[in-house]
Amino acid sequence: MSRGRRKSTAKVSLGYLEMDIMPIVWRHGLVTVKEVFEELYPSRKLAYTTIMTVMRRLAHKGILEVDDSVVPFVYQPKVGSQELAAAVVDEVVDRLLEGSSAPLVLHYLEHGKISSAEQGKIKTLLRGRVKTE
Amino acid sequence: MSRGRRKSTAKVSLGYLEMDIMPIVWRHGLVTVKEVFEELYPSRKLAYTTIMTVMRRLAHKGILEVDDSVVPFVYQPKVGSQELAAAVVDEVVDRLLEGSSAPLVLHYLEHGKISSAEQGKIKTLLRGRVKTE
DNA sequence: CACATAATACTACACACCTAATATATATCA
DNA sequence: TGATATATATTAGGTGTGTAGTATTATGTG
Incomplete structure (x- = not known):
């Protein structure tokens, strides 16, 4: 895997x-x-x-x-913003949420500001997703 | 806003x-x-x-x-896991990403483990979203 | 080149967090 | 109730981060 x-x-x-x-x-x-x-x-x-x-x-x-x-x-x-942010947030997700990022994703989809363009990307991603679990 | x-x-x-x-x-x-x-x-x-x-x-x-x-x-x-994680991560998003959570959401949709059930929730959410931004 | 200006290096203090030892208080049991 | 086990309180050292003062070095100007 x-x-x-x-x-x-x-x-x-x-x-x-x-x-x-x-x-x-x-x-x-x-x-x-x-x-x-x-x-x-x-x-x-x-x-x-x-x-x-x-x-x-x-x-x-x-x-x-x-x-x-x-x-x-x-x-x-030496590192990009998304990469660094993800690395920092990963530490939190691994600890507080024991690795499951889904709750956080849901949280931001509900409360964060996501542009239409980004919503489009998300839908595309979702379509092509391999369901892990 | x-x-x-x-x-x-x-x-x-x-x-x-x-x-x-x-x-x-x-x-x-x-x-x-x-x-x-x-x-x-x-x-x-x-x-x-x-x-x-x-x-x-x-x-x-x-x-x-x-x-x-x-x-x-x-x-x-006194606080739930999602609430606390979101609060902690918000600090990072506000600083490193200047408030835009989208890059992080995309990151986790690509690299994180999201169950089918959660993908369903996401789709539902997306459908009902008010496009902010 | 001497002096003023700008930049870097060094040093330091306060506070938060990790870690834990020691001291004190509280239960429990014979 | 006295001894023992259990739990909490106090104290403290080490490291990382925020903050900045002072000292030193490099640069530009007359």
Whole structure:
């Protein structure tokens, strides 16, 4: 059945500030600490060095990649948003829901905002599904 | 669009051990520290007092309720698994995916195990959906 | 090149969570 | 009721994350 191992991104655990920074990085693709700092500043009055510390930690975790051959350093994401979100959420699903994602899916279908386009994708997926169980 | 407040369960944040304990509590409904300890022990060789400390913390967070009128104390969940999982995952979705749950839903429809019964529910839901967005 | 400016490195503190040892209180049994 | 077993309370160390100050290094400018 090859339900295979928890794939690549193992041992994922992110703090809230780390999570808040990631979307900015994804939007930019290549980004400096300063750019993240300035984009985040209006909503979160954090020190520049705070952002730097956190971005360094993200790099240390393998979630960001740093090019330190130029100054200021240029950061870029090593994993995509869906991949990372799925990895983080998997930890929760595995623990709280003991692996069954269905309740969560139902929850979001009921309460989340899903565009028509996405509903279409879902229907298509459902048609072609192999019923696992 | 009433992006409204995060409903009841506000400020949800659980550690991994806290999460590992919750399914046991849900299964029992009413449970003592000892029962949780014994059920968890085969897979996690933790001290009895460790479980006690964590369960007390969960109670402090309002996730468990304690009846200390009897000894040993009896704990019970104050929130259901789906509700709690959704609250925790919402934090991640709001941050990493900036609120759009669709990518996650698609991810689980593709990679998660969804029973036929659940697929049926999903289809029904989809049929009756108000297309938001 | 000297100085100002910008960036990075280092250090640190607070709090949450995991873990558990030790101390104290509560039941239970002979 | 005294001893024993059981449970709870207290205390604490280690690590991760949020936050940021200070020190050091690199860059740009006159």
